[in-house]
Amino acid sequence: MKKWLSISILVIFLLGVFTYTASFYNSLSAHNINKGNKRKVLNQVKLTFWRNNGNQAENQAYKDLVTSFEAAHPNILIKMQSIPYSDYELRLRTQIASGNPPDIMTIDSPNLALYANAGSLLSIDQYMRKEGQLGDIPQATLDGLTFKGKIYLSPVVESSIALFYNIHLFKEAGLPLPSEDPNKPLTWDEVVKIAQKINNPKMGVYGIDPAQGFGDGESPAYFKIPLLWQFGSQVLSPDGTTASGYLNSKEALSALQFYQDLYHKYGVASVELPPGAFEKGKLAMTVLGSWTLADLEKSNPNFKLGVDFGIAPLPIEKQHIVPNGGWALGISSGTQYPKEAWEFIKYVSSYEGIKKYVKETGDIPARSSVAKDLSEFNQYPKNIFFQQVQKYSMHRPITPAYPVVSDAIRVLFEEVGIGGKDVSLSALEAMEKINIGIKQIEK
Template identity: 30%
Template sequence: MNNLLNKKSWLISCVSVFTLSVVLTACGSSNTGSETGSKATSEAKVTLTYWNGFTGPDRPAYEELVKRFNDSHPNIQVTMEISPWDALLAKLPTSLASGQGPDIASFDSALIPQYAKGNLILPVDDIYGKGIDPKVMATSLVDAMKYNSKLYAVPANTATLLMYYNKDLFKAAGITAPPTTWAEWQDAIMKTTKTNGNEKQYGLVLADHATIPMWPILIWGNGGDILSADHKKSMLNDSKTVEALKIWADLVANKRISPVNLTGGDADKIFASGKAAMEINGPWMAGGLSGVNYGVAPVPSGPAGKVTLANAAAMVIGKNTKHKDEVYEFMKFWNSADAQAYLSSKSGFPPTRTDLSDNPLVKSNPLIPQFAAVANESRFYLAGLEQFSKIDSDIFTPAIQAITNNKGTVEATMADASKKLDALLSNK
């Protein structure tokens, strides 16, 4: 990620699952063995299909988890079809609409509204509190599985963001510990920024497009937001939002703590090359830092308190499945303590559950507990909104790029963006 879908190799990392049946044909909704309904019996083996885009290096871990489910559920077998995300998302909506789609699918949780509104997936409210306990998940994660207050998915995986820092650059600047507040953070950023000469060095690389959302964290940290809590009104022109953006845009545009117009991939390369002291990123980043002496720490607390970004891959049920009960068994297994501990240890992502901090498998990778520890401080960007893509690509991202390129004042830019956002919300 650094576009979340791409890093879901964070999720961008991962997930797996499902298949087909003895008296059924090959694809979820095309199964014809409806005599057994959704009850697996000793005479009939139900096969479920699961489509996802988890093609990353942790793919074997997801395949192993599916194998474990199949081995322990002889009457329910899951077959996975794994393809690149863009290919999956190109075919999934039409396949589900035509009745040829899978029993189960995974995609970025931001897409839940699109599939729910199109009646392509089934609600799953009844699995929560019965087979899956929402109390052992971060509230923001459960809320991200909703559309119009109804639950339409369970988490397939999740990830949070931390602040990566270069220990050698910190030492050279006389910084002895990672910053914990905005004041300390901005001081550390300025101490590690070098703008003169040929050997430039950046205190904090901040991507502004084709990236995981970093700027919302800065807005939230100051008490601002993109939307009101009821999603009916823009908060882009709110005083707290504007104040946060003035602080950080000035650091980028005028104090040059980061290059402008960075993609997420650009920012990653700068940090991995040792030319940046800090970057906000997810657990997937660790695999590309073999030559960097780095540490991770929570994103420093802003005036409004601690906050970071989270995202998740959702696991949903295709609308035409004949085997909802069997799908539920798989979803329960996937989010069980044992399954999540195993998957977390192999993928490097935190588990979907918050009750595994002392699990030996989770603790086997020292980074995982740190990403898991901030789950309850995490927020999802524009979760549950049908207009997610338009808000992000047509309004928010262009506004951020305008202010970091000094193409207008923060006040005027955000006032204009706010009008556009309110107009979009009123026409939904």
């Protein structure tokens, strides 16, 4: 009996020792794990990311991308800041000038040369050529992200514009609907004839808004420069050093005269249109961007594609050309973490990153493979925008003086469109303004 009692006491003692030892080691292990986690946090790279604030879908898409990136890269923290579009450029330039730029930033692609020339952007050429899978991105898109032979930005989505038309107004006038084939656009002469048949100013009905009216910001240049291209003109020389002989060429003057005639000779365009003119049956045709399709359907649920309105490729003149470009990702030259910044950009602009983004937003993907794998971009109407980007798109002029170019184009089209000013004189003034801006940059 004593023997079994001794054995029992020994077992209890050993169990106690075992329990204490296990507890001690578990505690030690937990301590070491927590210590390791603290080390990871202490060593975590924090990157600031500035972007222009978009619509709800765009904002959510970026939040999701940041979350998924951080989950896959626990050593990198992305501090994203969204800034209203109207304030973005000024705040970004102020931040850069103060010596405290964000590590990663979105840049509207036509402004690329301004930042690159000032030394504010880091060239990502070596990264893009090694890991960017450039063969999956249209050359016209890459050209718009390149300055002096080096790539500075990586794209996520692309953009395009097309002719939107009111089906009811076409049917009331007994007119056939335009072709939905991306390769069979109307000519501008055909558009004028259609507009004349529908136009009825007494009833407040107009034939066309050819290039998004007269607004501010980058919109005028984006929508109106393509008209110059279509008539065979360019804004600047190929090397970007002058507007002389280009913006005032006979082709450019023909484009400007045609634009002016829509308002003052034919009277099929109006300087002032009531809000929602297109949806309310007061405007037969309008040129809109690819990004407005979703907004149009959401804001006007009773105005439906295929029933109330349709989409056709952008009209042509001598050439079939549409604008491209949009907000792309770049790295500040002042960042201390270029490799980590590239990891984020590489992820967001990868096949998977872009696919996630466009599923949320409906925008045109910058990568051809994404568009081919998503059926919506191979079907009407998004196939029109996608194929135009692939086959017929061109970037706006690449010059450090682009803000001057953009403003000069805005004023030029306002003068000939609203004021009916002599196109030759207006073109000459715009040309001189741009040349002065280029010379100032060169100095």
